[in-house]
Amino acid sequence: MxxxxxxxxxxxxxxxxxxxxxxxxxxxxxxxxxxxxxxxxxxxxxxxxxxxxxxxxxxxxxxxxxxxxxxxxTWQESIQQQLELIKKEQERLETLEKSLLGVSYAIEIEGEINWQIIFSIIKMYQQHPEETLNPYADYLNSQEMKRVMDMNVKNMSEEDIKKWINVIHDMKDNLDLDPASEKAQRLVEDWSNQVESMFGNDEELLLDMWGALQNLKEGIVFYPMNKEVIQFIERVFMAKEEELKNDT
Amino acid sequence: MxxxxxxxxxxxxxxxxxxxxxxxxxxxxxxxxxxxxxxxxxxxxxxxxxxxxxxxxxxxxxxxxxxxxxxxxTWQESIQQQLELIKKEQERLETLEKSLLGVSYAIEIEGEINWQIIFSIIKMYQQHPEETLNPYADYLNSQEMKRVMDMNVKNMSEEDIKKWINVIHDMKDNLDLDPASEKAQRLVEDWSNQVESMFGNDEELLLDMWGALQNLKEGIVFYPMNKEVIQFIERVFMAKEEELKNDT
DNA sequence: TATAAAGCAACACGTAACGTGCTGCTCAAG
DNA sequence: CTTGAGCAGCACGTTACGTGTTGCTTTATA
CATH class of the missing domain: 1.10.1660.10 (Multidrug-efflux Transporter Regulator; Chain: A; Domain 2)
Known part of the structure; x- marks a missing residue:
């Protein structure tokens, strides 16, 4: 006793x-x-x-x-119920983790809190992710959509994310550079390399994405790039083309 | 307003x-x-x-x-804290899931609630799993320990688990069979095949595990097998050897 | 414009699994 | 016989609200 x-x-x-x-x-x-x-x-x-x-x-x-x-x-029944509960909770934590990582990187890139982006990220995981991709449906086919969806922060290595952040940050800090300058060319080259390492050599995908980027100009999926960055890249590309023409 | x-x-x-x-x-x-x-x-x-x-x-x-x-x-700090919390919770759910699966299969095998086994399974995941393996340290080396540890219910396919359950169940239902009978031989052969499909052809591992099984006779790691099953397998092996001797 | 219906504020109690703190009691050791 | 530790029983606090009540205010309808 x-x-x-x-x-x-x-x-x-x-x-x-x-x-x-x-x-x-x-x-x-x-x-x-x-x-x-x-x-x-x-x-x-x-x-x-x-x-x-x-x-x-x-x-x-x-x-x-x-x-x-x-x-x-009721043992087996109870256990199965419990297992289902756990599964759901695991899924919830999974999306929660992705959201938090997304927001964290967004703050790091922006250097400040941008609520619009935070809302977008959360919506992206709250609703069915396909809905978020709807605006891109005009530019990407279903295979490409899948590839873009799979490329989220959780599937990128920390190294890749840091590089990506640096590249975009560098460009955002130098938007008023002369597009023909060596530094501008180098920045865009860094960006090109990064994009290539993320999406490989799939020329078609890259072209379609560029089309979507130019026409939509905002959007969460290609998030760290905004209108200014895209226009900067365009200017640099055009300057490069011009240079090549003059050379020949 | x-x-x-x-x-x-x-x-x-x-x-x-x-x-x-x-x-x-x-x-x-x-x-x-x-x-x-x-x-x-x-x-x-x-x-x-x-x-x-x-x-x-x-x-x-x-x-x-x-x-x-x-x-x-404090944004970044808060987010990092939150992410750590999530990580811990995910780990908790992971072990919880393993425990529940373990208990579920244990009930299926035993056909009733065996609290000793439930306690063992929970302890196995509560404390550091290595401690659970300590009793086996005399028989298995560290590489072998790792292989045995990796073989838990979560890493087995549902198909494998069902087969394993059937094999053991069949044996438990027929412990008093004549070890020399055809049926007994077939049961042990089924068991052999199952063991081989789980651990491959690593003869050394199999021998060491058999040594541990014979000497410890109880234990959670090789759980679905108990003393009676092991003794049955031994009897059948001996009967087979005897038979081979008589043949020559 | 009178009245019915809908909306509202403010409050109280309930939830799950205890933690914390209190008063007045009981037990075991010296 | 006393002292101190242990105990019973109670009350209130925790989180993020749900549910329900009473008496009031606003809106819609006749």
């Missing part, structure tokens, strides 16, 4: 918790002293161990009561 | 929620009618949108208040 204090130390749960389990009728002491002290038997200890095991498995105290009373009946 | 009902419909949150946000000083209406009705301005709507965004990102209302007041200061 254990007093509540001994049982508490023995099992690692607090006295208050045992109080509470008594209150809700989950574990009640088999006997009491004359003075009213609760005395727990070995059976009670066993029941406590089972309760703690079920608690570890994620069941509520209410469910635990049911499970322990219905004995063998 | 919106009344609380319009704002509620507009934003998708309940009136009670807006009540509550007022109570804790998170979102308070800019003005009121003569009769005392709360009137929310566009600024209030904006603030609500931001609150909802931060809520979606997993922050508590208390944290949201701080974040919205400290403006740009």
């Amino acid at each position: 254990y007093t509540i204090g001994k049982l508490s130390k023995n099992s690692g749960v607090t006295v208050r918790t045992l109080d509470y389990y008594g209150e809700i009728g989950l574990i009640e002491p088999t006997s009491k002293t004359e003075g009213g002290y609760r005395l727990y038997s070995e059976d009670d200890v066993m029941r406590l161990e089972r309760v703690l095991a079920l608690k570890y498995m994620g069941f509520s105290l209410e469910q635990i009561k049911e499970i322990l009373e219905d004995s063998t009946s | 919106y009344t609380i009902g319009k704002l509620s419909k507009n934003s998708g949150v309940t009136v009670r929620t807006l009540d509550y946000y007022g109570e804790i000083g998170l979102i308070e209406p800019t003005s009121k009618t003569e009769g005392g009705y709360r009137l929310y301005s566009e600024d209030d709507v904006m603030r609500l949108e931001r609150v909802l965004a931060l809520k979606y990102m997993g922050f508590s209302l208390e944290q949201i208040k701080e974040i919205l007041e400290d403006s740009t200061s």
